[in-house]
Amino acid sequence: MADYKPTEMMTIAAARLLKNDDICFVGIGQPSAACNLARLTHAPEITLIYESGTLATKPTVLPLSIGDGELCDTALTTVSVPEMFRYWLQGGRIKVGFLGGAQIDKFANLNTTVVGPYDKPKVRLPGGGGAPEIATSCGEIFIIMAQGKRSFVEKLDFVTSIGHVSGGDSRQKLGVKTKGPTKLITDMAVWAPDPATKEMTVVSIHPGVTREQIQENTGWTVKFAASVAETPAPTAKELEVLRELHARTNRAHAAA
Amino acid sequence: MPAIARSLDDALSPIKDGCVLAVPRESSGAAMAATRALIRRGIKRLTLIALPTSSLQADLLIGAGCVDTLETSAVSLGEFGAAPRFTAAILKGLIRMKDATCPALHAAFQASEKGVPFIPLRGLIGSDVLKNRPDWKIIDNPFANDDPIVLLPAIKPDVALFHAPLADREGNVWIGRQRELATMAHAAERTIVTVEKLHDGNLLADPALAAGTLPGFYVEQVAVVERGCWPLPLPDRYAWDAEHLKEYVSLAATDEGFAKYLDKYVHEKKAA
Numbered sequence: 086m087a088d089y090k091p092t093e094m095m096t097i098a099a100a101r102l103l104k105n106d107d108i109c110f111v112g113i114g115q116p117s118a119a120c121n122l123a124r125l126t127h128a129p130e131i132t133l134i135y136e137s138g139t140l141a142t143k144p145t146v147l148p149l150s151i152g153d154g155e156l157c158d159t160a161l162t163t164v165s166v167p168e169m170f171r172y173w174l175q176g177g178r179i180k181v182g183f184l185g186g187a188q189i190d191k192f193a194n195l196n197t198t199v200v201g202p203y204d205k206p207k208v209r210l211p212g213g214g215g216a217p218e219i220a221t222s223c224g225e226i227f228i229i230m231a232q233g234k235r236s237f238v239e240k241l242d243f244v245t246s247i248g249h250v251s252g253g254d255s256r257q258k259l260g261v262k263t264k265g266p267t268k269l270i271t272d273m274a275v276w277a278p279d280p281a282t283k284e285m286t287v288v289s290i291h292p293g294v295t296r297e298q299i300q301e302n303t304g305w306t307v308k309f310a311a312s313v314a315e316t317p318a319p320t321a322k323e324l325e326v327l328r329e330l331h332a333r334t335n336r337a338h339a340a341a
Numbered sequence: 342m343p344a345i346a347r348s349l350d351d352a353l354s355p356i357k358d359g360c361v362l363a364v365p366r367e368s369s370g371a372a373m374a375a376t377r378a379l380i381r382r383g384i385k386r387l388t389l390i391a392l393p394t395s396s397l398q399a400d401l402l403i404g405a406g407c408v409d410t411l412e413t414s415a416v417s418l419g420e421f422g423a424a425p426r427f428t429a430a431i432l433k434g435l436i437r438m439k440d441a442t443c444p445a446l447h448a449a450f451q452a453s454e455k456g457v458p459f460i461p462l463r464g465l466i467g468s469d470v471l472k473n474r475p476d477w478k479i480i481d482n483p484f485a486n487d488d489p490i491v492l493l494p495a496i497k498p499d500v501a502l503f504h505a506p507l508a509d510r511e512g513n514v515w516i517g518r519q520r521e522l523a524t525m526a527h528a529a530e531r532t533i534v535t536v537e538k539l540h541d542g543n544l545l546a547d548p549a550l551a552a553g554t555l556p557g558f559y560v561e562q563v564a565v566v567e568r569g570c571w572p573l574p575l576p577d578r579y580a581w582d583a584e585h586l587k588e589y590v591s592l593a594a595t596d597e598g599f600a601k602y603l604d605k606y607v608h609e610k611k612a613a
Contacts, residue, residue: 113419136443137368138518150419154580165520166366166393167447175444175463197415198440203473209431211423212415214394215443217471218464247467259467260489 089319091272092231093327094291096122097319099183099229099270108132109181110174110219115229116183117147118330119270125326134179135160136215138169146334155337170215174222182223184216184246188236191284191305193228193248193266195220196241203243213245220246225264232271232302239305249283256283273299275316279308289314345510345539345563349378352564355531356500359409361388363450363498363529367396367419367573369519372504372535374566377607380405388412390498392450392525393443397573397589400424403436404599405607412439412496414446421586425593440470445477445493447521452495454527459492466491501529504569505555506578508536512557513544519576526559533562535569537578 092115099119103109105128111120113135121144124131133142139160148155157163164173173179186195187210197216201207220226226248230236248266250256256265266285269276275289286308287299292315300307319327346352353375356362364371376398384407391399391413399416402408404426416427430436441449445462452460465471466479466489482488503522507515514534516522526532544554569575572582572589592598 154574154576157576163518165518166369166443167451167521167524170444170447198470203469205434206431209423209428211417212394212413212440213442213468213470214415217442217468218444218462221464221467244467244469250467256467260487261466 089324091291091294093324094316094319095229095231095270095272096327097323098275098289098291098316099227100126100323102227102268102270103128103131103181105130107181108134108179109183110134110136110179110223111142111183112136112185113148113150115185116227118327119229120183121147121330122323122327125330126323134169134173136166136169138164138166140164140169140173146337147330149338170218174215174218177222179222180224182219182226184219184226184228185230186216186228186246188238188241189228189230189248189269190238190241192250192252193226193269193278193285194241194244194250195228195246195248196243197245198243200242216246220248220265221261221263223263226266228266228269230269230271232273232299234302234304237303237305249278252283253281273302277310279310284308286310287313289316291316292318344512345508345565349375349535349564349566350382352533352535352562353378353382353502355533355561356384356502358384359386359388360384361390361497361499363390363392363496363501363525364395364398365392365503365519365522365525366394367398368576369521370504370516370575371395371398371570371573372502372533372566373398373571373573374569375502375504375533375535375564376401380407380603380607390446390496391416392521393441393446396424397586400426400593401607403427403430404593405603408436410437410439412441412446414440414442418586418590421583421590425590426599429596440473442468442470446496447524449493449496450521450524450528452493453497454524457495459494461490461492463490496528498525498529499531501525501532502534504535504537504566504575506537506575507540507544508534508560508563508565509540509542509544509557511543511545512560512563514555514557514560514563515540515544515550515553516555517553517577523555523559526555531561532559533564534560535564535566537565537567537569537575539565
């Protein structure tokens with residue numbers, strides 16, 4: 086069996102969720118790595134849209150930030166940021182939004198604003214950016230985050246972007262018509278909302294990871310689906326393409 | 342009719358203490374030479390609105406004590422890390438923060454450019470960003486049932502300030518595809534632009550250039566400042582100065598280090 090890191094498994098499991106005909110709004114960092122791995126393997130025609138307004142982006146190396154010239158240079162075209170938000174995101178043209186966050190709760194609500202009270206925070210994070218509207222305007226949301234007790238918390242100090250709110254039909258009751266988070270991919274497992282309660286539930290465990298380890302790295306009592314699969318291990322091809330992408334990225338940014 | 346200013350300081354003279362100042366995100370053309378000039382002048386009590394995010398520009402102005410209130414949707418130095426002076430100011434309660442979102446800020450500027458007092462926006466209901474904005478309201482869509490929607494008040498800045506590649510002697514400014522710069526200029530009471538260089542002839546006379554040109558009647562002042570975005574990028578012209586930003590991050594981690602940075606790069610007249 087090939088030797089690989091948990092974060093590689095996470096990126097690969099996330100990439101597998103994307104399809105060739107998806108139109109996907111991509112966050113920088115882990116989401117960007119997963120989306121580009123999908124594009125370089127099984128989904129060559131996937132349409133990747135970044136917040137900076139680049140449409141049909143095909144970066145050869147991973148961008149370090151949303152203003153990275155690599156995005157603009159490899160896109161079919163770049164529209165202005167307000168055009169992208171108004172007519173692509175809010176116009177309902179985006180099928181999948183791919184988000185990360187600093188903290189998540191069991192209903193896949195996300196915090197990227199503050200830890201501690203808003204008026205007297207312990208930690209100040211960058212802020213919401215466009216995430217609240219992305220989380221509610223895209224057809225469905227995939228979330229990619231490494232697990233840990235400080236990031237997977239029982240209760241968020243600040244809900245920047247809603248997931249399934251307080252569970253059940255609470256998201257719909259706010260007047261939101263899109264599906265919200267349908268998958269959460271971590272370095273240990275794949276999670277999906279329970280059809281009734283909407284609590285994120287482990288549906289697939291990555292090879293070599295135990296239920297106890299998942300619980301130890303989650304700040305609430307973890308629910309497992311009635312039938313839990315084992316995530317297929319990365320293939321040699323997936324690992325090769327992902328490692329080449331990271332190596333190219335490192336070389337390019339070291340030279341810059 | 343806008344004039345080409347004799348100096349950068351002349352061009353910036355409409356930006357007074359207490360002004361509501363709108364600036365763009367770092368990759369659309371942040372007027373950094375102008376920002377350093379404002380800090381040298383000792384500007385105070387700004388309400389800074391970064392459309393829709395900011396990086397070094399907000400961090401510098403906050404660190405130098407120029408900002409009372411910041412309204413934006415995110416502040417960070419991207420790959421270089423958190424914005425150290427912004428973070429310190431929030432933790433110490435030195436500035437008033439109005440967290441917004443990117444679509445909300447673009448929408449609120451759009452309201453102002455059209456002269457309407459507010460604009461509806463989808464997607465904020467449920468977010469604590471909305472809960473911390475008493476000035477944003479939820480109403481029932483008057484044309485449907487069970488359809489709550491958020492209304493945002495128009496944002497009308499006193500001054501919009503940005504950097505662009507070209508201007509001509511009529512004050513027309515070529516902004517290319519950074520269309521939000523036009524929205525800022527339409528929304529603001531006054532617009533001040535720094536540019537890389539002057540274009541001979543009229544930008545609006547050439548149909549290819551005209552499409553990316555902000556007409557001069559929205560522009561009050563133009564100053565020519567080569568590499569006016571440095572150390573930030575100007576789209577399609579130059580990239581970040583990564584070494585400089587690394588130096589900034591390490592210096593700005595402490596109050597003393599930040600003061601050293603200001604001495605070295607802001608107060609020194611030859612600031613590049």
